[in-house]
Amino acid sequence: MSMRIGLGFDSHAFKEGVPLVIGGLKIDHPQGLAGHSDGDLLLHAITDALLGAVCAGDIGTFFPPTDPKWKGADSTVFLETALEEIALAGYKIVNLDCVLIMHRPKIVPIAAEMRERVADLLGLELNQVSIKGKTPEGLPQDGTAVAHVVVLLESLDNGESGRKLALHADRPTESDIEAAITSIAAQPRDISALGRKVPAFDTDDLT
Ligand SMILES: [Zn+2]
Numbered sequence: 732m733s734m735r736i737g738l739g740f741d742s743h744a745f746k747e748g749v750p751l752v753i754g755g756l757k758i759d760h761p762q763g764l765a766g767h768s769d770g771d772l773l774l775h776a777i778t779d780a781l782l783g784a785v786c787a788g789d790i791g792t793f794f795p796p797t798d799p800k801w802k803g804a805d806s807t808v809f810l811e812t813a814l815e816e817i818a819l820a821g822y823k824i825v826n827l828d829c830v831l832i833m834h835r836p837k838i839v840p841i842a843a844e845m846r847e848r849v850a851d852l853l854g855l856e857l858n859q860v861s862i863k864g865k866t867p868e869g870l871p872q873d874g875t876a877v878a879h880v881v882v883l884l885e886s887l888d889n890g891e892s893g894r895k896l897a898l899h900a901d902r903p904t905e906s907d908i909e910a911a912i913t914s915i916a917a918q919p920r921d922i923s924a925l926g927r928k929v930p931a932f933d934t935d936d937l938t
Pocket of ligand 1 (some may be wrong): 766771
């Protein structure tokens with residue numbers, strides 16, 4: 732069994748007049764987070780952690796902020812793409828640990844509900860998802876929300892997924908490729924919605 736680790740970071744400024752969504756959870760708060768998409772910094776950081784764990788680039792690789800298609804997008808779309816990428820690479824999530832840093836709203840009172848939502852979106856049990864709230868003591872961070880995420884992946888057992896593809900280091904065998912193609916062909920996916928393009932690791936993340 733092989734394991735991989737991924738690290739994600741994101742930040743967004745608070746803005747009047749937009750809804751606040753963190754971890755896919757709509758939160759009653761006078762301000763939301765500015766961004767090209769819905770500004771859900773936690774889902775963006777989780778997406779980056781997952782993609783990073785399988786060396787698949789970052790959120791800007793798949794969803795360039797210059798593309799008007801993603802304006803106001805529901806960030807669960809980004810997460811779904813990252814989940815597909817780790818499955819294609821032959822991995823599944825062991826657990827993730829998240830830190831949200833902001834003055835307001837207070838995260839602790841809503842952390843349990845947020846964990847349930849994130850676990851649901853990722854198809855995980857509650858004990859695989861940790862979300863911690865911190866206030867930015869001593870940091871000049873008024874009006875900004877920050878998220879850090881670390882994720883651990885483990886390889887899928889043979890036979891657990893017909894979609895297993897080897898990463899760059901190990902070449903897939905013919906039967907791996909055949910099984911992956913058969914599996915992908917059997918599960919229709921809307922590839923056009925993914926907005927894929929050549930990796931660009933220096934893309935600004937405005938999502
Ligand atoms: Zn973002």
